[in-house]
Each structure stands twice: as structure tokens, then as C-alpha cells.
Amino acid sequence: MKRLIYIFSLCFLMFACSSPSTVEPDPDTLDPEEPSQIERLTVSLQFPHKDGLCNIGADITPTESTVVFEWEASEIAESYSIFVTNLVDGSTIEDETTEDKIGIVLNRATPYSWYVISKRGAVIAESETWKFYNSGPGVQTxxxxxxxxxSPDMAASVNAGNVNLRWTGSDVDNDIASYDVYLGTNNNPDIHATDVTASELNVSVTSGAIYYWKIVTKDAAGNTSESGVFQFRVL
Known part of the structure; x- marks a missing residue:
């Protein structure tokens, strides 16, 4: 009997002291707070290029084409969600795939933004957001x-006095000429400054007010675009 107990105890110790398993951890055990894991899960966008003109695609009609979106696959992702936003009307297309590319039908001669969320179990990671223009027939500029x-971020709180409004402009033709800044305390702000050539403007604001602002970007050919209205509260 003692011999059996000895053998059992020895087997237990051998099992307890054995090397830890090298089996890949369960996806749900990935720690979303661990930077290295999120970095491995996050993908790098490849095409359409950032702030570029996309003229590669299968033309379906004079007004639509299929654009193939590509990204550098994550070595640990199980699936991907892609989000493509029409920057003219604000509509967003969402699609799912397990591959590192997917074709999506888009309007031609239209600006878009896009990003990819990679997933493994319950953990997700979001890529950068890129903008591009889907080319159109006969468009010269x-x-x-x-x-x-x-800054300020949407719905941010800032101190009274002076606030530095900052933005970033981009253009596939690289011919941005200036910006018009709209600012006011109603949600349809009036123009505050015209033909600003920098991408920031220092403005005076009053305590207790909510300010609304937007940027209109103008290029050398007379084309314009609007950022949409943002707001911030003054303490």
C-alpha cells in the first residue's frame, strides 16, 4: 500500500513540475490592456492609399465602381470588419471578411474614408483611418x-479666454489655397475668418457658452469642402 502511495505521489509531482503548455492561448483570454497584444492585432492599411486618388477598380456603371480594399493581415486576427464612409452624405458601408482584402461597390468621383477593425475572440483593435477619392470619368480636379x-475635441470643455482651433487639411491635387473658419454660439455658425492659410486659429471665447465651429477648405481651382460642425463648452 505504501508503495502505491509513493508511486501516486511521484506521478503527481512530475505532472505539477512539468513544463507549461505551449498551446496557443484561447482568443478570449487576450488582454485588451496589453499593448503588445493589441499591436499584433492591429492591421496596417495598404490600399486605397492615404489621401490618394483611387483609379484602379472594376467599373460597373459610369457612376459606380468596385474598389478592392487591402490591408496587411494580422497574424492573430480571426476576422475583420471594414467601415467605408462617404464623406459627401455621411453614409457608411460595413462589411465582414476573414481575408486581408475585400471588394466594395462605391460611387465614383466621391471622397471616402475607411478603417478596419480586426477581431480575435472578444478583443478588437482599430486601424488608422485613411481618406481617398474614388476617381470619376472626365474629372480634371x-x-x-x-x-x-x-482640437478642441467634439464636446470638449475648455477654459475661458483664448482657444486655439486646430485642424488638418488634405487634397489629392495638393492645391489647398486657404480655409474659412466658421464660429459662433448657434449650431449654424457664421463665418469668423476668411482665407486663413495656416491650419490653426486662436480665438477669444466667453465663459459659460457653447461654441460651434467648422472649417471650409478651398483649393486653387475653386473647389470647396466642409468639415461638418463641431462644438465645445467654455467653463
């Missing part, structure tokens, strides 16, 4: 992309 608002 393209309007600038709507400006990206950098």
Missing part, C-alpha cells in the same frame, strides 16, 4: 477632403 478637426 477634385475637391479637397473635408478637414480633420484636431
Amino acid at each position: 477634385y475637391a479637397p477632403f473635408p478637414a480633420t478637426i484636431n
Whole structure:
């Protein structure tokens, strides 16, 4: 009997001291707070190029074409969700795939933004957001992309006094000429400054008010685009 107990104890110790398993961890156990894991899950966008003109695609009609979106696959992702937003009307197309590319039918001569969310189990990671123009027949120049608002963030709270409005403009033709800044305390703000050549403007604001603002980007050919209205609260 003692011999059996000894053998059982020895087997237990051998099992307990054995090397840890090298089996790939369950996807649901990935830690979303661990930077290295999220970095491995996040994909790098490839095509259509950032702030570029997309003239590669299968033309379906004079007004639509199929654009193949591509990204560098994550080594640990199980699936991907792609989001493509029409920057003219704000509509968004969402699609799912397990591959590192997917074809989507888009309007021609239209600006878009896109990004990819990669998934593994319950953990997700979001890529950068890129803008591009889907080319159209006979178009010689393209309007600038709507400006990206950098600060203040949407619905941010700021101190009274002076606030620095900052934005980023981009254009496939690289011919942005200037910006018009709209600012006011109603949700359809009036123009505050015209033909601003920098991508920031320092403005005076009053305590207790909510301010609304937008940027109109103008290029050398007379094309324009609007950023959409943003707001911030003054403490």
C-alpha cells in the first residue's frame, strides 16, 4: 500500500513540475490592456492609399465602381470588419471578411474614408483611418477632403479666454489655397475668418457658452469642402 502511495505521489509531482503548455492561448483570454497584444492585432492599411486618388477598380456603371480594399493581415486576427464612409452624405458601408482584402461597390468621383477593425475572440483593435477619392470619368480636379478637426475635441470643455482651433487639411491635387473658419454660439455658425492659410486659429471665447465651429477648405481651382460642425463648452 505504501508503495502505491509513493508511486501516486511521484506521478503527481512530475505532472505539477512539468513544463507549461505551449498551446496557443484561447482568443478570449487576450488582454485588451496589453499593448503588445493589441499591436499584433492591429492591421496596417495598404490600399486605397492615404489621401490618394483611387483609379484602379472594376467599373460597373459610369457612376459606380468596385474598389478592392487591402490591408496587411494580422497574424492573430480571426476576422475583420471594414467601415467605408462617404464623406459627401455621411453614409457608411460595413462589411465582414476573414481575408486581408475585400471588394466594395462605391460611387465614383466621391471622397471616402475607411478603417478596419480586426477581431480575435472578444478583443478588437482599430486601424488608422485613411481618406481617398474614388476617381470619376472626365474629372480634371477634385475637391479637397473635408478637414480633420484636431482640437478642441467634439464636446470638449475648455477654459475661458483664448482657444486655439486646430485642424488638418488634405487634397489629392495638393492645391489647398486657404480655409474659412466658421464660429459662433448657434449650431449654424457664421463665418469668423476668411482665407486663413495656416491650419490653426486662436480665438477669444466667453465663459459659460457653447461654441460651434467648422472649417471650409478651398483649393486653387475653386473647389470647396466642409468639415461638418463641431462644438465645445467654455467653463
